[in-house]
Amino acid sequence: MTHVHARATDGPEARFRDIVIERRDPRPKDVLIAVEFSGICHSDLHHVANDYNKTVYPFVPGHEVAGVVTAVGSEVSKYKVGDRVGVGCMVDSCRECEACKAGWHQFCFKGYTNTQNGIDKDGNRVDGGYAESIVVDEDYVVRIPDSLPMAEAAPLMCAGATMWSVMTHWNVGPGKRVCVLGFGGVGHIGVQIAHKLGARVTVLDLSLDKQEDGFRLGADEYRSTLDPELFTELAKSFDLIVCTVPVNIDYDAYAGLLAYNGTLVLLAIPSKPLTMNVGSLIVNRRSVAGTLIAGIPETQAMLDFCGEHDVKAQVEIIDADYIDEAYDRVMKGDVKFRFVIDASTFDKS
Numbered sequence: 001m002t003h004v005h006a007r008a009t010d011g012p013e014a015r016f017r018d019i020v021i022e023r024r025d026p027r028p029k030d031v032l033i034a035v036e037f038s039g040i041c042h043s044d045l046h047h048v049a050n051d052y053n054k055t056v057y058p059f060v061p062g063h064e065v066a067g068v069v070t071a072v073g074s075e076v077s078k079y080k081v082g083d084r085v086g087v088g089c090m091v092d093s094c095r096e097c098e099a100c101k102a103g104w105h106q107f108c109f110k111g112y113t114n115t116q117n118g119i120d121k122d123g124n125r126v127d128g129g130y131a132e133s134i135v136v137d138e139d140y141v142v143r144i145p146d147s148l149p150m151a152e153a154a155p156l157m158c159a160g161a162t163m164w165s166v167m168t169h170w171n172v173g174p175g176k177r178v179c180v181l182g183f184g185g186v187g188h189i190g191v192q193i194a195h196k197l198g199a200r201v202t203v204l205d206l207s208l209d210k211q212e213d214g215f216r217l218g219a220d221e222y223r224s225t226l227d228p229e230l231f232t233e234l235a236k237s238f239d240l241i242v243c244t245v246p247v248n249i250d251y252d253a254y255a256g257l258l259a260y261n262g263t264l265v266l267l268a269i270p271s272k273p274l275t276m277n278v279g280s281l282i283v284n285r286r287s288v289a290g291t292l293i294a295g296i297p298e299t300q301a302m303l304d305f306c307g308e309h310d311v312k313a314q315v316e317i318i319d320a321d322y323i324d325e326a327y328d329r330v331m332k333g334d335v336k337f338r339f340v341i342d343a344s345t346f347d348k349s
């Protein structure tokens with residue numbers, strides 16, 4: 001066992017504190033990674049608040065990890081010491097079900113092992129990436145291209161992977177009309193990916209405060225959802241709408257923006273069940289769908305694409321002592337567009 005510094009919280013209302021956690025010694029297929037940057041995802045806040053009723057405290061969040069390999073197990077073949085690597089939302093899965101064998105680990109029939117607040121196959125607690133290092137089986141590690149800065153790559157492990165899975169599954173490319181609803185930590189990466197895939201991209205957000213950023217990152221159009229003319233002027237406009245906002249919206253109104261065979265994809269879980277008029281769907285043979293992060297092959301393909309096409313997260317790098325303030329700002333939407341923790345600040349001894 002190795003003891004490393006991390007940041008943990010003891011409850012929904014508790015502040016983050018320095019904590020020393022144990023990392024297992026690398027097994028034959030394990031990779032030991034020195035964390036360089038760890039992203040703050042909105043879902044981290046939900047886990048801290050125990051919104052899913054599964055959080056065990058003290059809780060170390062973090063599933064957007066970028067770092068460097070410092071040791072490998074005796075049977076590791078994919079990585080060597082010094083490699084630039086990342087870890088996303090999962091560190092294991094059953095590997096035997098149809099989904100896992102197809103590379104769709106996020107849909108593992110038995111459930112994948114979460115990077116944060118997970119329980120591994122031996123029944124041991126899995127602490128997240130707000131830490132100096134992490135140990136992961138090589139099959140659940142991905143390679144970060146040299147062209148991607150480490151800080152800007154960290155949020156891609158979740159936000160980028162999720163958006164890539166959406167865009168590729170729904171065949172986004174030239175001639176497609178894509179709407180990204182919500183221009184935040186996930187949405188701003190989706191805009192870049194859709195643009196680089198050749199689609200026409202529209203951003204819909206509450207305000208126009210980030211309009212300049214939207215155009216800079218590849219949006220062709222940027223509209224406020226408060227515009228009274230929006231749903232008339234953009235009716236039947238989009239092949240795909242990707243909803244990143246974790247609140248209930250007027251789903252019937254947004255379905256009205258879909259062209260025939262269009263799909264509204266939901267990435268965030270609102271507080272109340274979804275309700276819709278079926279008439280909104282049967283017109284134009286529209287669909288509503290949901291999806292979840294990405295499998296390991298998808299995540300690697302996303303990183304390779306981002307490295308080749310200069311797609312990266314827009315980040316604000318923070319000290320570990322600033323995590324509480326960062327969480328407050330995430331709740332207020334006061335960040336462009338992702339906070340990333342400098343892992344060198346975890347150890348304050």
